Amino acid sequence: MLFRSTIRASAALLLLLPFAAACGSQAEAESPSDVSSVTLRVGATGWKTEEAVLKFAHLDDTPYNVRWSVFQGGDQQLQAVRAGALDLASSSEIPPVFAAADGEPNFKVVAVQRGATLNQEVVAPKGSKITDIAGLKGKKVGYVQNTTAHYFLYELLKRAGLKWSDIDAKPLLPNDGLAALNGGGIDAFASYGTSIITAHQQGATTIGSGKDILSGNFLWSARDSVLGSAAQRKAAADLIARITKAYAYVNDGRQSEFAEVVAKATHQPVAQAEKDFRDQQAQRPTAARGVGDDTIASQQKVADAFAQLGALKQKLNVSSFWSRKLNADLKKAL
Structure with a gap:
């Protein structure tokens, strides 16, 4: 059902592409850094964790529009990016590997969000x-x-x-x-x-x-069209930075309060939600950073493992779908 919904959404978006492209070009011409006309379509896995933490920290009042969509996995988010239904996808290191291996990618990995590898x-x-x-x-x-x-x-x-x-x-x-x-x-x-x-x-x-096997690198992948717009780049960097600031706000003595939000969304006891959240943040606080040689090398190791497994038809050079174009804006926003 989710796959069919994604396809229908993709088809509808394709019909709007000429109009959207024209509007984007006009906005870019008027003010390259004006984010007020920007709408970012952003993916989330499981439940809208990032949207929830932004609301909790009172950081959801963005000067641009954000449309969140929930998927069962990062792999489906990357499929939506490939289909033109999402602008930003959040995933582990693995989904971009397969999305890039399946033809010419229309996205780049633009930032890394460090996170826990529990559960x-x-x-x-x-x-x-x-x-x-x-x-x-x-x-x-x-x-x-x-x-x-x-x-x-x-x-x-x-x-x-x-x-x-x-x-x-x-x-x-x-x-x-x-x-x-x-x-x-x-x-x-x-x-x-x-x-x-x-x-x-x-x-x-x-x-x-997989706690000690996974790197803890969770990737933000952006459509090439986002990187081609100064306003969209600025908005994307701001959103990623806001999520880091929101987690810092929660970790500043508000874990118990936020656990109530998590428990309601995940249908678990508040005490268990709080323990899980505290354990996750103790292992590795959620925080974003820009693209570096080490983050690219980490994903290359993963891609090589899948090549050995035979899940990839041939060895993949992951650096071909990474970009540092967001680094300056992200550093400024953080």
Whole structure:
């Protein structure tokens, strides 16, 4: 249903492209740095975390318009960017790799948001006799394809002395994976975020974690058209910076209050939401930074792993879809 909705939205946007391009050109000509006429279509995964934290910190009064859309994964956000339905996508390091490998990319990675790598796990259902990754040999294992779950499952299997071919891997979306896990359709599930929280609420146990495998680099990818507009670049940098400031506001003694917002959205007890949030911020406070050689190298390592797995047809040079064009504006906004 989500895929069909994205396609319909993409089709509608394509009809508006000539009009939007004309309006964009006119605004650029009038004032390259005037953001008042800018509308940024921004993606979020699971629930609108970034929108919620901005509202909580009273930083949602942007001088430009922001339209948030929720997706089940960063991979779907990148698909929407490719289709012209989003201007900014937030994801792990993995989705841009596959989006770029699938033809000529129309986007660039423009910023990095450092974040926690908790709730990135392989879980077994309640009552399962599987207690570790080695126990997955010959089992049906669900995973969210082209996401962190795909990557850390592969790395965990290697560490356990198993190959990808040693399991019966089933690509599933988070909600479908949860249903299959509880219904006996799969023996384990590799996923992240809200789906892992829900799995534990339903009695699932952790048999492997991506906490120490993942880099903690979460990427902001922008359509090339955004980078081509001074006003849109300024707006994008400002939005990313505001999110960093909003998390700093929460971490300045307001975690308990914000936990109530999180609990309502994720349907978990407030105490658990607060513990999870505190643990995440203790591991790695959420904060943005510009593009650097180290961030590019980190994603290159991920791309190389997928090439070894055979998930990519050929080795990919990730630097081809990174850009430092937002660095100056982001540094100023921060």
